[in-house]
Amino acid sequence: xxxxxxxxxxxxxxxxxxxxxxxxxxxxxxxxxxxxxxxxxxxxxxxxxxxxxxxxxxxxxxxxxxxxxxxxxxxxxxxxxxxxxxxxxxxxxxxxxxxxxxxxxxxxxxxxxxxxxxxxxxxxxxxxxxxxxxxxxxxxxxxxxxxxxxxxxxxxxxxxxxxxxxxxxxxxxxxx
Numbered sequence: 001x002x003x004x005x006x007x008x009x010x011x012x013x014x015x016x017x018x019x020x021x022x023x024x025x026x027x028x029x030x031x032x033x034x035x036x037x038x039x040x041x042x043x044x045x046x047x048x049x050x051x052x053x054x055x056x057x058x059x060x061x062x063x064x065x066x067x068x069x070x071x072x073x074x075x076x077x078x079x080x081x082x083x084x085x086x087x088x089x090x091x092x093x094x095x096x097x098x099x100x101x102x103x104x105x106x107x108x109x110x111x112x113x114x115x116x117x118x119x120x121x122x123x124x125x126x127x128x129x130x131x132x133x134x135x136x137x138x139x140x141x142x143x144x145x146x147x148x149x150x151x152x153x154x155x156x157x158x159x160x161x162x163x164x165x166x167x168x169x170x171x172x173x174x175x176x
Contacts, residue, residue: 003077008150010078011142014063014086015093015127016155018055020162022094023171025058026051031098043101044111052094059090079142088131096126114174120156 028050032042063086070080081089100122101111128148132139143151167175 004146005150005154007078007142008147008154010066011147012089012124012127012151012155013066014059014081014089015123016158017062018059018090018093019097019123020055020166021058022048022051022055022097023166025054037106040105040108041111042105043098044105046111047098047101052098055094056087056090059093060086063089079138082135082138084135085131085138085142088134089127092127092130093123094126095130096123099126120159121152124151124155 026046026048028048030043030045031047031049031052032044035042063081066078067080067086070076070078100118103118128139128143128151132143163172164175166172
């Protein structure tokens with residue numbers, strides 16, 4: 001069981017990092033360019049080009065680092081990331097987060113409003129979906145059913161914990 005948890009965390013780390021990096025390095029021009037639909041912003045000021053690019057590049061850097069570490073892990077049970085997965089995991093995570101913001105705006109939710117479940121798993125769905133599409137064989141070998149179950153349980157706990165820390169450090173306006 002511990003091996004499954006370690007594989008799940010390792011395989012998802014390139015998708016876990018981007019949203020945190022986007023908060024740290026974001027800002028600047030919003031993706032939606034200030035456009036509205038029915039009087040509401042499409043995404044809002046929290047989704048920026050700089051944050052999206054920084055988040056994606058940070059996830060790619062993490063995947064590269066994990067690939068460099070992988071040969072030094074005893075028993076060699078941790079996956080390495082092919083280039084397409086290195087890109088798909090963080091890009092999909094950012095895309096899932098952006099899609100969730102769009103849904104929240106369409107549902108009349110303001111920026112920063114909590115939506116339990118969606119807030120914790122939007123980026124996971126985006127990362128897994130894009131990765132499954134672009135590299136199905138690697139996805140199937142890496143994200144077995146037990147690994148996927150751990151990801152679905154572990155991610156909300158990690159997400160809430162990291163957001164509370166970011167809020168405590170003043171990096172986020174809300175602790176969720």
